[in-house]
Amino acid sequence: MAYPPVPAALGEFEQVVVLAILRLGDEAYGVTIRAEIEERTERAPAPGALYTTLDRLEAKGLVRSRFADPRLERGGRVKRYFKVTPAGVHAVARAQRAFTRLLDGLVLPGVTHA
């Protein structure tokens, strides 16, 4: 019997990036991903950290990228759009389930759950 491949484990920042790409849909490229993360988490990731993470996620097969849409304000350079692969969705869901299980029944002093 063939077992489905175990999805790659995701670090915390990798989860943040994958979730931001999922939220942005077809508009996910470097600038919008960074802005989305900043808006939702109230912390601006360093571009170096973001782009190395995107490359790592692509190497793991959790996201894929395509080049399109050159613009004048970018000096005529194309955008690199990202999309989460089914393996990426599986991996982030698995990571979130693990967090949920860890938090289940846990009372954090001074913190009110939404």
Place this chain on the structure above:
Amino acid sequence: MPDGRVAEWMLSLVQPRQHAAALVGDLLEQARGRGAIWFSLTVLRTMAAFLVRSVDCSALPIATAATFSWLIYIPVTMIANLLLTAVVTLVWGVAYSLTHARTMQQLTLDILLMRFSWPSMPPIAEGTALFVLAVWGPFTVGRHVARASAGRELLAGMVAAVVWPVLALAVPYLGRPMKAGTWAVPLLGFAVLAGAVSERRAALAIRLPDIS
């Protein structure tokens, strides 16, 4: 607004060219209102981040390649040094004898018996030998180190550029070209790095942008 061509060239040393172009486009988009200093610093920080990540991925193979190349460089430069000295000395000596020999018989005898009495080599000959051994040799080896580390040429070159001078200082007579003082040690590192950059540029078939 910054131009971005130099940034693209720099980032294409650590990223595939198309990725670097898109990345610079992103940074240019974000640089509006932030200025050229923010852009320049961000390019440098991003480049550093990619380099650090490469170290994380493959430090051992690259360090091994750098050390191994140094071990190859030693016998190669020793042989090259001997050959070069012999050739330069012979050419210089024969030329001197041809112009200073009193008779053809004396000249023939001098050459047959290797009995030359020429003055010391001119500075230009010694300079050429030093250039070959301290610049051309490490540059060529730097290219080979980079070639052995496809995709991480620049990082391999940087590792080699650090490893070589350290080893050269640790083993003074083998680690640097003969007749070269301690001043030549950093030169080895720069030459290795230049070779690696050259190989990276060749690998990506990119040219230095026109920034005039």
